[in-house]
Amino acid sequence: MTYRATVDDYNFLFDHVVGLEQVRATERFADATDDVTRAILTEAGKMCEEVLAPVQRAGDLHPAKLENGVVRTSPGYAETYKAIAEGGWIGMAADPENGGMGLPMALTSAVNEMMSAACLSLQLAPLMSQGQIEALEHHASDAIKEIYLPKLISGEWTGTMNLTEPQAGSDVGALASKADDNGDGTYRISGQKIYISWGDHDFGGNVCHLVLARLPGAPNGTKGISLFLVPKFIPDEDGNPGKRNGVNVVSLEHKMGLHGSPTCVMQYDDAVGWLVGPEQGGMAAMFTMMNNARLGVGGQGIGVAEGAYQHALAYAQDRKQGRTALGDAGTGTILDHADVRRMLTQMKADIFAARAIGMSNAVAIDMANATGDPAWKARAALLVPITKAFGTDVGMNVAEMGLQIHGGMGFVEETGAAQYSRDVRVTAIYEGTNGIQAMDLVARKMMDGGEAAMALLDEVCADVEAAKPVFPDMADAVWEAVEGLREATEWLVAQGDLQDRFAGAVPYLRAFARVLGGHLHLKAAMADQGGAREKLARFYIQRLLPEHAGLLVHAQAGAEDLYALSPDELAA
Numbered sequence: 356m357t358y359r360a361t362v363d364d365y366n367f368l369f370d371h372v373v374g375l376e377q378v379r380a381t382e383r384f385a386d387a388t389d390d391v392t393r394a395i396l397t398e399a400g401k402m403c404e405e406v407l408a409p410v411q412r413a414g415d416l417h418p419a420k421l422e423n424g425v426v427r428t429s430p431g432y433a434e435t436y437k438a439i440a441e442g443g444w445i446g447m448a449a450d451p452e453n454g455g456m457g458l459p460m461a462l463t464s465a466v467n468e469m470m471s472a473a474c475l476s477l478q479l480a481p482l483m484s485q486g487q488i489e490a491l492e493h494h495a496s497d498a499i500k501e502i503y504l505p506k507l508i509s510g511e512w513t514g515t516m517n518l519t520e521p522q523a524g525s526d527v528g529a530l531a532s533k534a535d536d537n538g539d540g541t542y543r544i545s546g547q548k549i550y551i552s553w554g555d556h557d558f559g560g561n562v563c564h565l566v567l568a569r570l571p572g573a574p575n576g577t578k579g580i581s582l583f584l585v586p587k588f589i590p591d592e593d594g595n596p597g598k599r600n601g602v603n604v605v606s607l608e609h610k611m612g613l614h615g616s617p618t619c620v621m622q623y624d625d626a627v628g629w630l631v632g633p634e635q636g637g638m639a640a641m642f643t644m645m646n647n648a649r650l651g652v653g654g655q656g657i658g659v660a661e662g663a664y665q666h667a668l669a670y671a672q673d674r675k676q677g678r679t680a681l682g683d684a685g686t687g688t689i690l691d692h693a694d695v696r697r698m699l700t701q702m703k704a705d706i707f708a709a710r711a712i713g714m715s716n717a718v719a720i721d722m723a724n725a726t727g728d729p730a731w732k733a734r735a736a737l738l739v740p741i742t743k744a745f746g747t748d749v750g751m752n753v754a755e756m757g758l759q760i761h762g763g764m765g766f767v768e769e770t771g772a773a774q775y776s777r778d779v780r781v782t783a784i785y786e787g788t789n790g791i792q793a794m795d796l797v798a799r800k801m802m803d804g805g806e807a808a809m810a811l812l813d814e815v816c817a818d819v820e821a822a823k824p825v826f827p828d829m830a831d832a833v834w835e836a837v838e839g840l841r842e843a844t845e846w847l848v849a850q851g852d853l854q855d856r857f858a859g860a861v862p863y864l865r866a867f868a869r870v871l872g873g874h875l876h877l878k879a880a881m882a883d884q885g886g887a888r889e890k891l892a893r894f895y896i897q898r899l900l901p902e903h904a905g906l907l908v909h910a911q912a913g914a915e916d917l918y919a920l921s922p923d924e925l926a927a
Contacts, residue, residue, distance in 0.1 A: 357669070358408040358473045358662055360400025364710065365465040366393060371882035372875055373714045375461055381725035384459050392462060399444065399466040406438045407473035411662075414476040414615020415774045419556075421607045421617075426555040429615040432477055433558050440510025444470075445481045449488050453504035460724075461717035464654050468710070471658025472665075475778050476615030478658075480513055480553045482651045487514030487565055490644040491584070494632035499584060502594045503563060512561040512586075516644055517548040517621060525791060527638070528576035532568040532623065534583055544568055544585050544628040547605070547620065550785070554619025555587070555604045561596045562587040564621070565644065566628060567637050574635075582637035583628035601626035612777030645786060646739055650716060652786045653742035656750025656779060657709045663750075663775035664702045667757035670770070671695055676762075689760070698756045704895040707879070708872030709742075709749040715875070716742040733807035737800050740792035744861075745868035747782040747789060754779050793860035796867070797847055801856075805848040808867075812841050815874045822877050826889075829880065829896045833873045836903050840870045843907045858917050859910035866906035873900040 369375035369392060378384045410431040420427045439445065448463040449455025463485070470478040488507050491500060506512040523529035532546025544566055555562055564585045573579030588596035605620040632640040671690045685691035690699075716738035723731035754776040758765035765772040783789045800807070815837050823830040843863065850856050876892035883889055 357665075358404055358411075359665060360396075360403050360469050360472075361661060362393075362396045362400045362469075364707070365396055365714075367879070367882070367888075368711055368714050369461065372711055372878045373461070373718050375459070375718060378459050378461060378718055378721045378725065381722070383457075383725040384721060386457075387459050387462060395447075395458070395462060396465060398442070399469055402438065402442055402444070403469045403473040406435055407470055407477060410435050410477065410615075411474045412771060412774070414474065415612075415771075415778075416614075418614035419607060419617035421604060424603060426557060426604060426607070426617045426619070428556050428558070428617065429476070432615060433556075435474075435477060436480060436510070436556075436558050439470075439477075439481055445484050445510045446488065446508030448485070449504070449508045450492055453492075453500065454508045455488075459717070459721040460650070461714055461721055464650060464713060464717040467651055468654040468658040468661075468713070471655040472662040473658075474615070475655055475659055476613045478655070479613070479616045480556070481510070482648065482655075483516065483553055484510070484512075484514040485651070486516060486644040486647045487563065489647045490565060490582075490640055491631065493643050494582070494636075494640040495584070496629075496631075499629055499631065502590055503584065503586075506561070506594075507563065512563055513553060513556070513558070514563045515551055515554055515565065516641065516648070517551055517564050517566040518641065519550045520547060521549055525788065527567065528578075528580070530567055530569065530580065532566065534568040534570050534581060534628065536570070537627075540629070542570075542583055542628045542630060543625045544583055544601075544623045545625055546623050548623070549620050550608070551619045551621050552616055552785075554621050555617060561590075564602065565631065565641065566623065567641060568628075570634060577638045579635055580637040581634050582631045582640045584631050585623065585626050585628035589627055610781070612774065612780060646736075648786045649739050649743040649792070650713070650720070652782050653709075653713050653716075653744075653746030656747035656782045657706060657713060659750045659775055659779040659782070660702070660706045660709070660753035663754040663757035663772070663779075664699070664706060666772060666775065667702070667760040668699060670761055670764075670772075671699065674762075695760055698760055700891070700894050701899065702753045702756055704876070704891050704899060705749045705753060705872075707891060708868070708875060708895060708899075709746045711875035711879075712738065712868060712871050713742045713746055715871075730807075730810065733803065734811060737796075737807045737811065740796040740800065741864060741868050741871070743786065744783070744789040744792040744864050747779070748865070750779040750782055751776070789864075790861060793864040794857050796864050797856040797860045798853055801844075801848055805844050808844050809841070812837055812844075815871070818874060818878060822881050825884065826877065826880060829877055829892065832896050832900060833870070833877050836870045836873055836900055839904060839907055840866060843910055846911050852914070854914040858914035859912060862906040863910035866903040866910060869900055869903040869906065 414429040417429050446455035447458045451457040534542045566583045566585050589598045591597035601624040605622045608618040674689045679691040681691045689695045719735035723735045758772045761772045764770045819830050819834045876895045880889040880892035
């Protein structure tokens with residue numbers, strides 16, 4: 356499939372919308388100059404267009420296979436992964452002391468998003484390694500860091516995360532995997548994990564698994580969980596892959612999409628592992644990786660949306676069907692039809708909104724890392740569930756509209772339109788379902804009494820005030836939306852019963868994203884007055900932003916009516 360890297364969009368966002376200049380002004384990221392940023396985005400864009408995109412269909416048509424205990428990856432994947440690793444794209448945000456580039460997460464997120472647009476199945480492999488790198492940087496011993504980080508950062512070795520078990524999905528505390536102390540600094544890990552993305556491959560090197568397990572006598576629930584690093588091959592004295600460890604792939608899942616990504620059932624039989632972080636500190640360490648992954652998964656949704664949009668636009672520009680009122684003034688293709696134009700414009704507007712939210716989130720993470728400011732940490736934490744849920748919702752919706760634009764040909768696999776929809780669907784499920792993200796937003800992220808949310812809305816209002824003299828109609832619409840969201844947030848914080856919050860959590864998150872999208876579109880319009888971005892902002896603010904009002908009514912309805920129907924009445 357063809358793909359055009361949207362490098363100009365990222366440069367525009369960084370220059371005019373999400374405030375990357377704040378990041379560059381810090382000592383930690385002073386080297387991420389405008390010239391460096393543009394050069395990296397340009398090179399990454401070429402890599403995505405010329406190396407990743409060509410293997411997109413191969414992964415779908417020729418899935419990974421398990422043969423005699425060995426995972427065989429899709430045609431071209433090994434060579435493409437090697438190009439990703441040799442280009443240094445895996446260790447962009449990693450510490451330079453271990454071979455990383457030390458670049459901002461905002462820049463890493465932009466590259467990851469482009470890779471997702473080009474080939475999501477393969478992009479999952481470096482994303483998993485990036486999450487493991489961050490977890491080890493924060494929680495591993497110096498000995499572990501010395502052996503594993505340089506090889507993970509270079510891409511010579513790859514990383515995974517192992518949480519889920521057959522009986523323990525979102526309820527991670529129900530896991531049964533166990534660990535026993537060998538008394539020599541190592542542990543014996545036993546148990547089975549499922550849904551392990553890129554649990555094995557034929558790229559060579561080593562596969563390093565971060566595994567949650569419970570030590571003898573540890574309490575039940577999440578408080579008793581520890582984290583262990585369990586490699587496929589135990590490193591020898593020189594740090595090279597040595598003896599085969601007691602970890603094996605039992606089977607590969609047969610999935611709706613992401614066929615090129617091997618999703619493994621992993622069996623651990625007295626496998627040798629090393630403790631990462633303190634005993635019973637596994638969830639804290641794993642959350643370092645999961646938060647990184649949730650930002651990345653939001654970017655995956657946005658990336659697939661971009662790929663699906665480009666695919667649908669190319670089809671619409673070529674497909675001739677029916678007559679429209681435009682007559683000879685039009686293109687003569689289905690692009691002239693009002694409903695096709697509506698779908699394409701909505702796709703483009705929602706992609707921009709989701710992308711701007713995601714990049715704002717990444718900037719907040721960079722500022723938190725560079726300054727240690729609690730306000731930036733709170734901002735970053737607040738935006739993570741919004742980025743993940745809205746980004747993946749947009750991915751699904753845009754992919755579905757792309758299929759609709761293709762008409763009957765969208766239902767035919769040869770066009771490739773359906774692959775986007777199948778591939779992106781899981782992004783709303785893994786790394787915490789979007790419902791769980793919404794629950795996190797209205798509960799954990801509101802433990803500060805809504806302080807972080809209100810601080811963000813105050814900043815939005817300041818930008819809206821600055822835009823009023825130029826775009827009074829759009830500014831007024833965003834202002835009213837912000838005030839509605841502020842009132843709903845106050846109502847939410849006042850609810851002592853979490854069930855009432857949870858009942859409206861999903862519409863609340865969606866409304867929050869809609870309002871942030873309106874704000875960021877308005878900022879884009881201010882930077883491109885009279886241009887295409889102003890036109891796109893007007894579409895979003897006039898047609899999509901009003902959804903927030905109905906969503907906020909839903910968000911404040913409480914839980915009573917959700918439980919009014921008994922289980923028997925639901926089944927009747």
